[in-house]
Amino acid sequence: MPASEKTASETLADRAYNAIADAIVCGELAAGARISEALLAKRFQIGRGPLREALRRLEGRRLVMVKPNAGARVVSLSTRDVIELFEIREILESRACQLATERMLDSEIDALEALLDTHDNDHESGRATSRTAKAPDFHTAIVRGSKSNQLISLLCSELWDLLRIYRVKSSGEVGRTEAAFREHREIVQAMRERDAERAAFLMGRHIRKARSNLLRLEGITSLIMSEAEMEDQAKTEPRARKKAPRPS
Amino acid sequence: MPASEKTASETLADRAYNAIADAIVCGELAAGARISEALLAKRFQIGRGPLREALRRLEGRRLVMVKPNAGARVVSLSTRDVIELFEIREILESRACQLATERMLDSEIDALEALLDTHDNDHESGRATSRTAKAPDFHTAIVRGSKSNQLISLLCSELWDLLRIYRVKSSGEVGRTEAAFREHREIVQAMRERDAERAAFLMGRHIRKARSNLLRLEGITSLIMSEAEMEDQAKTEPRARKKAPRPS
DNA sequence: CGCCCTCAGATTGTCAACAATGTGTTTTTG
DNA sequence: CAAAAACACATTGTTGACAATCTGAGGGCG
Numbered sequence: 001m002p003a004s005e006k007t008a009s010e011t012l013a014d015r016a017y018n019a020i021a022d023a024i025v026c027g028e029l030a031a032g033a034r035i036s037e038a039l040l041a042k043r044f045q046i047g048r049g050p051l052r053e054a055l056r057r058l059e060g061r062r063l064v065m066v067k068p069n070a071g072a073r074v075v076s077l078s079t080r081d082v083i084e085l086f087e088i089r090e091i092l093e094s095r096a097c098q099l100a101t102e103r104m105l106d107s108e109i110d111a112l113e114a115l116l117d118t119h120d121n122d123h124e125s126g127r128a129t130s131r132t133a134k135a136p137d138f139h140t141a142i143v144r145g146s147k148s149n150q151l152i153s154l155l156c157s158e159l160w161d162l163l164r165i166y167r168v169k170s171s172g173e174v175g176r177t178e179a180a181f182r183e184h185r186e187i188v189q190a191m192r193e194r195d196a197e198r199a200a201f202l203m204g205r206h207i208r209k210a211r212s213n214l215l216r217l218e219g220i221t222s223l224i225m226s227e228a229e230m231e232d233q234a235k236t237e238p239r240a241r242k243k244a245p246r247p248s
Numbered sequence: 249m250p251a252s253e254k255t256a257s258e259t260l261a262d263r264a265y266n267a268i269a270d271a272i273v274c275g276e277l278a279a280g281a282r283i284s285e286a287l288l289a290k291r292f293q294i295g296r297g298p299l300r301e302a303l304r305r306l307e308g309r310r311l312v313m314v315k316p317n318a319g320a321r322v323v324s325l326s327t328r329d330v331i332e333l334f335e336i337r338e339i340l341e342s343r344a345c346q347l348a349t350e351r352m353l354d355s356e357i358d359a360l361e362a363l364l365d366t367h368d369n370d371h372e373s374g375r376a377t378s379r380t381a382k383a384p385d386f387h388t389a390i391v392r393g394s395k396s397n398q399l400i401s402l403l404c405s406e407l408w409d410l411l412r413i414y415r416v417k418s419s420g421e422v423g424r425t426e427a428a429f430r431e432h433r434e435i436v437q438a439m440r441e442r443d444a445e446r447a448a449f450l451m452g453r454h455i456r457k458a459r460s461n462l463l464r465l466e467g468i469t470s471l472i473m474s475e476a477e478m479e480d481q482a483k484t485e486p487r488a489r490k491k492a493p494r495p496s
Numbered sequence: 497c498g499c500c501c502t503c504a505g506a507t508t509g510t511c512a513a514c515a516a517t518g519t520g521t522t523t524t525t526g
Numbered sequence: 527c528a529a530a531a532a533c534a535c536a537t538t539g540t541t542g543a544c545a546a547t548c549t550g551a552g553g554g555c556g
Contacts, residue, residue: 009316009317009547010316011316011508011509011510012509012510013304013509013510014316036537037537037538038536038537038538046510046511047510047511047512048511048512048538049297049300049509049510049511049512050509050510050511052297052301052538052539053300053301053304054304056261056301056302056304056305056308057304057305057307057308058308059305059308060304060305060306060307060308060309061308061309062401068257068258068259068262068517068538068539069257069516069517069518069537069538069539070517070518070537070538071537071538080397081397081398084396084397084398084399085398087343087396088340088398088399088402091339091340091343092336092339092340095335095339148332148335149328149329149332150329150332150333150336151332151336153310154336158406257517259538259539259540260539260540261539261540284507285507285508286506286507286508294540294541295540295541295542296508296541296542297539297540297541297542298539298540298541300508300509316508316509316547317507317508317509317546317547317548318507318508318547318548318549319507319508319548
């Protein structure tokens with residue numbers, strides 16, 4: 001069998017898991033949205049058994065919350081949660097950048113810089129690279145460069161997926177993207193010079209700035225809809241219901 | 249209904265999840281051990297449906313690994329994984345200790361010190377406090393003092409449970425326990441003086457020492473059974489099988 | 497004697513039906 | 527008319543049965 005062909009022995013539950021996870025991190029399933037078992041089961045053409053397994057697996061990854069007898073919802077992070085997650089990410093990714101500076105080969109740093117060029121081009125041509133879930137990302141590349149499987153798993157999967165739920169729709173403030181690219185260049189520069197301390201510091205500052213920027217935008221939306229209101233909206237979201245008038 | 253009585257509306261899958269998780273972190277289910285669905289289902293007196301949901305949830309938490317059509321196993325960490333996890337824990341718990349020093353009330357620090365006294369007493373009387381899964385722990389208390397829900401979730405649940413799989417059976421080297429208690433006192437001392445920097449540094453050093461000690465003990469066992477051998481052993485573990493001779 | 501093929505047994509994957517629970521609507525009652 | 531009780535529907539929780547797959551043993555053949 002050709003290697004490009006997917007193994008047919010992948011479980012239906014696994015397939016549903018991947019599909020739902022992608023839908024969540026891509027924003028197709030919004031934060032706090034209710035997840036109907038029957039609906040998704042029909043959508044994927046599978047029984048409710050495997051679907052429930054996929055949901056439970058996502059619950060273990062904290063991407064969905066399940067309340068007994070009340071159904072599953074996409075997890076909904078408060079602003080405070082996002083702040084805390086960003087701080088964890090700042091600490092860990094600084095360390096990952098430090099390790100990457102020490103451990104990446106010159107050729108790997110070359111590839112990293114090439115990735116930056118690609119992103120610059122994409123930005124200039126206006127393509128949204130964050131549309132697909134598996135887009136090669138600058139931060140992902142750096143973390144992978146740390147060669148620490150646990151750091152990679154934490155930063156590139158668990159924390160990253162959680163934070164992606166709250167990514168802003170538009171590119172945010174104009175000028176921030178350019179500043180971010182400059183900071184990326186600066187980090188790679190420090191890595192080239194094998195200055196691990198400086199690279200770690202720059203990465204920490206970069207993430208701190210990104211957090212500030214995100215929270216400023218978040219603050220705007222929270223003026224429109226407070227957290228309590230969102231909770232309320234989630235609660236009173238109507239279930240599908242047949243409108244047949246009951247017979248007397 | 250009395251508050252002490254458990255809510256009966258807890259799902260069977262939830263109950264199985266908690267029971268299996270406890271069995272794993274308590275060592276009742278060893279690392280790398282095969283998990284038979286039928287066996288556990290009969291043990292808990294439930295169907296295989298809820299049990300599989302519990303297993304999937306544990307898979308999401310990386311406590312079990314599931315291979316399609318081959319069953320589930322308790323996760324088995326390599327020595328390298330343990331090293332990487334300890335490093336992550338060192339970084340994060342240092343920060344948590346720093347935050348705790350800034351945020352804990354005096355009364356909470358009092359309670360923390362009282363916990364230390366309790367542990368000292370337990371140690372002198374020879375009781376094994378780590379037998380139960382929910383024992384109030386020094387590190388847990390500090391992390392909770394950081395008042396960061398995400399840090400608490402990461403350190404007290406996810407990473408902590410993963411690392412507990414590899415805790416040593418005996419108390420390890422004599423003298424290490426006493427040294428650890430001294431280091432705990434030192435950390436609390438720094439916290440009392442509200443010296444966050446020093447408390448963070450001491451916590452980092454403390455965890456580094458604990459890691460060194462653990463890996464030294466781990467190195468002894470790895471002389472007896474290498475990682476490759478353990479993998480092999482896991483693979484060739486026989487299934488239960490009826491010994492009926494086949495008819496010719 | 498060793499290798500490969502075949503085959504039962506066990507285990508996992510999936511589904512459909514049934515029971516239990518929650519929710520919104522309707523009806524009743526003060 | 528408002529509040530509360532009753533009810534019907536949808537949704538979730540659970541089980542048992544059936545299909546698919548893997549594992550290990552035994553026998554045939556070089």
